[in-house]
Amino acid sequence: MFAVTATRIDADDPLAGLAAGERPDPVPPAGWTTVTVRAAALNHHDVWTLRGVGITEDRLPIVVGCDAAGVDEDGNEVIVHSVIGDPDVAGGDETLDPRRSLLSERYDGTFAERVAVPRRNLVPKPAALSFEEAACLPTAYLTAYRMLFGKSGVQPGSTILVQGAGGGVATALILLGRAAGFRVWATSRSEEKQERARELGADQAFPAGSRLPERVDAVMETVGEATWAHSLRSLRPGGRIVVSGATSGAVPPADLNRVFFLQLSVVGSTMGTRDQLGRLARFCEQTGVRPEIDRVLPLREAVDGFAAMIDGDLFGKIVFTV
Numbered sequence: 333m334f335a336v337t338a339t340r341i342d343a344d345d346p347l348a349g350l351a352a353g354e355r356p357d358p359v360p361p362a363g364w365t366t367v368t369v370r371a372a373a374l375n376h377h378d379v380w381t382l383r384g385v386g387i388t389e390d391r392l393p394i395v396v397g398c399d400a401a402g403v404d405e406d407g408n409e410v411i412v413h414s415v416i417g418d419p420d421v422a423g424g425d426e427t428l429d430p431r432r433s434l435l436s437e438r439y440d441g442t443f444a445e446r447v448a449v450p451r452r453n454l455v456p457k458p459a460a461l462s463f464e465e466a467a468c469l470p471t472a473y474l475t476a477y478r479m480l481f482g483k484s485g486v487q488p489g490s491t492i493l494v495q496g497a498g499g500g501v502a503t504a505l506i507l508l509g510r511a512a513g514f515r516v517w518a519t520s521r522s523e524e525k526q527e528r529a530r531e532l533g534a535d536q537a538f539p540a541g542s543r544l545p546e547r548v549d550a551v552m553e554t555v556g557e558a559t560w561a562h563s564l565r566s567l568r569p570g571g572r573i574v575v576s577g578a579t580s581g582a583v584p585p586a587d588l589n590r591v592f593f594l595q596l597s598v599v600g601s602t603m604g605t606r607d608q609l610g611r612l613a614r615f616c617e618q619t620g621v622r623p624e625i626d627r628v629l630p631l632r633e634a635v636d637g638f639a640a641m642i643d644g645d646l647f648g649k650i651v652f653t654v
C-alpha cells in the first residue's frame with residue numbers, strides 16, 4: 333500500500349526524514365482491525381516525530397499520522413481514536429495509562445491507504461461530517477475539547493484566551509469555545525490571522541503579547557515559550573492555564589512569584605478518551621461546528637503540507653485525502 337513514513341530523525345531539517353512510497357499492508361493482531369483511510373489530518377505531532385521528539389531511531393521506519401477517518405471492515409464510516417492505551421489500568425482514562433502511545437509512536441500511523449487499530453478505538457462518523465472534517469477530530473479537536481470542557485474548570489460565559497490563533501488546536505478552541513458559550517479572546521502574531529480568528533467566532537483578537545482590556549478566567553496555551561509570560565500576566569487571580577503544547581519551546585521562566593501570589597493553576601492536558609471523542613463528534617453534529625480546514629491535499633503531496641506547518645503558514649487543519 334502507499335504510505336508516508338518517517339525514515340530517519342533530523343532535529344534541524346525534519347523534511348529530510350520524510351518518505352513516500354510502498355509499505356506492506358498492516359496485519360492486525362487479535363482484537364485489532366483494519367480501517368481503509370479516506371482522509372487523514374496533519375498535526376504538529378508529525379513534525380515532532382521527524383525531529384525525534386517522542387520517538388527513537390529504533391522505531392523507524394514508521395508510518396506517520398495520528399488522525400484518520402475511513403471505512404471499517406464491515407463498511408461502516410468511522411473515526412479512529414489515536415490513543416492506544418488500556419482504560420482499565422487508569423480509572424477508565426486511557427490517556428493516563430503509563431504505557432499509552434499515539435498512533436505513529438509505537439504502531440504505524442494513519443498516513444497510509446490502510447491502518448490497523450484496536451477495535452475499541454473506532455468511533456462512528458456522523459453522516460453530517462465529511463471524511464475530511466471527521467479526520468480533524470481525533471487529535472487537535474479532541475485536545476481542545478478536553479482542555480475546554482474537562483480541564484479549564486470554567487463555565488460558559490467565562491472569558492478564555494487562546495494563544496496562537498492560527499494553529500490546529502487553537503482554531504478548534506475558538507470554534508468549540510464559541511459554540512459552548514465562552515467569551516473567546518485570541519492572540520496571533522499576524523494581523524490577518526487575528527481577523528480570521530474573529531471571523532471564526534473569537535469575540536476579540538489581539539497581537540501576540542499585547543495588554544488585554546481585562547484579565548481572563550483561563551488561558552489555553554499551546555505555543556509555549558513565546559507566549560507563556562503573557563499567559564501568566566493575562567490571568568485574573570485564581571485563574572488557570574491549561575497547557576497542551578509548546579511549539580516555540582518548553583522551558584520558559586516559571587515566574588513562581590506570580591503563580592503563588594495570584595494563586596494561579598497550571599494544568600496539563602493531553603488528547604482525550606475514546607468516549608470524549610464520541611461526544612465531540614456529537615457536539616459537532618448538534619452545534620453545527622465544522623473543523624476549520626486550511627487546505628486539502630492528496631496524500632502523495634504530503635510534503636507540501638508538512639512544509640507549510642513547519643513555516644507556521646496555516647490557519648486551521650491540513651488534511652490529506654487517500
Ligand SMILES: NC(=O)c1ccc[n+]([C@@H]2O[C@H](COP(=O)([O-])OP(=O)(O)OC[C@H]3O[C@@H](n4cnc5c(N)ncnc54)[C@H](OP(=O)(O)O)[C@@H]3O)[C@@H](O)[C@H]2O)c1
Nearest residue numbers: 376496497498499500501520521558577578579580602603
Ligand atoms: N497534548 C496533546 O495531546 C496535543 C495535541 C495536539 C497538539 N499538541 C501540541 O500543541 C501544539 C500546537 O499544535 P498544532 O497542531 O495546533 O500546531 P500548529 O497548527 O502548527 O500551531 C502552531 C501555532 O502556534 C503559533 N505560534 C505563536 N508563536 C509561535 C512561535 N514563536 N513559533 C511557532 N509557532 C508559534 C502560531 O500561531 P500564530 O501564527 O497565529 O501566532 C501557529 O499557528 C504543538 O506543539 C503540538 O505538539 C499537543
